[in-house]
Amino acid sequence: MKEFKVTPIRNGTVIDHIECGMALKVLRIIGVSGTNVQSPISVLMHVPSKKTEFKDVLKVEDRELDPREVDKIALISPRATINIIRDFNVAEKYTVKLPEVVRGIVRCGNPNCITNLKEPVEPEFVVEARNPPTLRCIYCDRILEDTAEHII
Amino acid sequence: MSFKGSDIVSIRDLSREQIDQVMDLAEKMVPYAKGEVHSKALEGCILSNLFFEPSTRTRMSFESAMARLGGKTLEMSHPSMMSVVKGETLTDTVRMVESYSDVIVLRHPHEGAARLAAHFSSKPVINAGDGAGQHPTQTLLDLFTIRREKGHIENVKVALVGDLKYGRTAHSLAEALTLFGAEVTFVAPASLQMPRETVKQMEKLGGKPKLTSKLEEVIREADVLYITRIQKERFPDPSEYLKVAGCYRIDNVLLREAKKDLTIMHPLPRVDEIAPEVDSTPHAKYFEQAFNGVPVRMALLLLVLGGELA
Numbered sequence: 001m002k003e004f005k006v007t008p009i010r011n012g013t014v015i016d017h018i019e020c021g022m023a024l025k026v027l028r029i030i031g032v033s034g035t036n037v038q039s040p041i042s043v044l045m046h047v048p049s050k051k052t053e054f055k056d057v058l059k060v061e062d063r064e065l066d067p068r069e070v071d072k073i074a075l076i077s078p079r080a081t082i083n084i085i086r087d088f089n090v091a092e093k094y095t096v097k098l099p100e101v102v103r104g105i106v107r108c109g110n111p112n113c114i115t116n117l118k119e120p121v122e123p124e125f126v127v128e129a130r131n132p133p134t135l136r137c138i139y140c141d142r143i144l145e146d147t148a149e150h151i152i
Numbered sequence: 153m154s155f156k157g158s159d160i161v162s163i164r165d166l167s168r169e170q171i172d173q174v175m176d177l178a179e180k181m182v183p184y185a186k187g188e189v190h191s192k193a194l195e196g197c198i199l200s201n202l203f204f205e206p207s208t209r210t211r212m213s214f215e216s217a218m219a220r221l222g223g224k225t226l227e228m229s230h231p232s233m234m235s236v237v238k239g240e241t242l243t244d245t246v247r248m249v250e251s252y253s254d255v256i257v258l259r260h261p262h263e264g265a266a267r268l269a270a271h272f273s274s275k276p277v278i279n280a281g282d283g284a285g286q287h288p289t290q291t292l293l294d295l296f297t298i299r300r301e302k303g304h305i306e307n308v309k310v311a312l313v314g315d316l317k318y319g320r321t322a323h324s325l326a327e328a329l330t331l332f333g334a335e336v337t338f339v340a341p342a343s344l345q346m347p348r349e350t351v352k353q354m355e356k357l358g359g360k361p362k363l364t365s366k367l368e369e370v371i372r373e374a375d376v377l378y379i380t381r382i383q384k385e386r387f388p389d390p391s392e393y394l395k396v397a398g399c400y401r402i403d404n405v406l407l408r409e410a411k412k413d414l415t416i417m418h419p420l421p422r423v424d425e426i427a428p429e430v431d432s433t434p435h436a437k438y439f440e441q442a443f444n445g446v447p448v449r450m451a452l453l454l455l456v457l458g459g460e461l462a
Contacts, residue, residue, distance in 0.1 A: 108264075110263060112261075112262055112263050112283050112284070113262065113263050113264050114242065114260070114262040114263065114264040114265045114267075114268045114282075115264060115268075117241075117242075117262060118241060119241050119242060119243050119268060120241065120243055121243070121268060121271065137264065138267065139263070139264025139267045139268055140262075140263035140264035140267075140282075140283075140285055141162065141164075141263070141264070141285060141286070142263070143349060
């Protein structure tokens with residue numbers, strides 16, 4: 001895609017096929033706040049895509065993601081792909097995939113759920129569908145609505 | 153299948169065969185529950201009743217069930233007298249109580265509390281209601297009542313009436329009725345109608361629930377009328393409560409249209425959903441229903457504690 005005014009990165013991660021409009025939420029998931037960044041980050045929003053009409057893309061230099069971050073991205077962008085770049089080459093490429101159970105990465109949206117009190121448990125959800133992600137709290141049995149807003 | 157050591161958190165955790173097993177045993181428990189026959193099947197066993205919310209029927213019927221089987225019950229004094237007010241977590245309360253008893257019965261204002269307790273307790277936990285969540289022993293006794301009154305549950309026409317949105321008993325009962333092949337109709341004003349999620353779950357189980365707001369439409373056809381109280385405490389907005397309070401009332405005039413063998417059920421307490429004049433008709437089964445809580449809970453306690461009738 002030559003029309004991208006973004007240069008290739010030497011080392012880091014390209015998160016491709018992010019759902020349109022979700023790039024800034026993905027930035028928040030990977031902990032980029034603006035003051036803690038040492039290397040360049042490129043944010044591309046609403047660019048043409050072969051798979052879907054439009055997509056967002058993130059290029060994060062000198063950074064690889066941990067599995068919890070990848071699971072969180074899967075919650076808001078189930079078709080996203082992770083490309084790990086080492087020395088300008090794609091060293092690894094995979095599509096995010098939610099596990100069957102997610103634990104400790106999202107809190108229950110039901111304010112009356114016991115996991116929202118000071119109990120020593122991590123919120124836990126059964127993944128009933130992956131695209132769009134449908135999560136059921138194993139404690140209160142409710143389906144989580146507005147997943148992006150409840151990511152921890 | 154063996155229930156010994158199992159938790160009873162949600163009716164969804166039980167298969168149809170397991171529910172049948174509970175009801176078959178509950179049937180055998182009836183003379184014991186009435187005090188006509190005595191048993192010491194659970195002698196030496198201790199039940200802890202942990203009620204963080206008020207309850208009359210559930211708490212007392214568990215206590216009665218345990219006593220009828222020769223066991224003892226530890227009652228928590230009012231939660232305001234306990235360490236809970238000092239900030240103790242439910243987890244810590246459960247860890248402590250499990251070391252004092254063989255089975256824990258829990259009612260709690262927060263959804264998911266029983267699942268959490270079951271997670272931390274090595275002793276069986278029986279959910280006696282978690283907020284607006286599950287109340288599986290109520291569902292079991294409701295099914296048992298229908299089976300006793302009608303002889304079977306399959307193809308019985310059941311109308312669930314009243315607060316179907318917030319009423320915790322209604323959701324799990326609706327699903328369980330579908331599992332047993334009953335024909336379910338929901339009667340509620342639009343703002344209190346059965347949540348879409350429950351309707352979808354019933355359709356997944358092969359049910360075809362009907363929805364209406366008019367009680368007159370179903371009264372002629374129904375075999376069972378299950379009416380619930382519109383619970384003020386579950387409404388986030390009091391003005392919403394006032395709009396719908398008292399919208400359905402069963403009285404003898406309405407019952408002129410009903411089948412002769414119509415069974416009326418109510419989880420109690422009632423406020424003014426059922427006129428007192430109905431109590432003396434053969435339709436009224438809500439006090440039998442409340443009694444049925446004892447044999448059903450006896451059966452459950454025997455099963456989870458692995459007790460056997462002598």
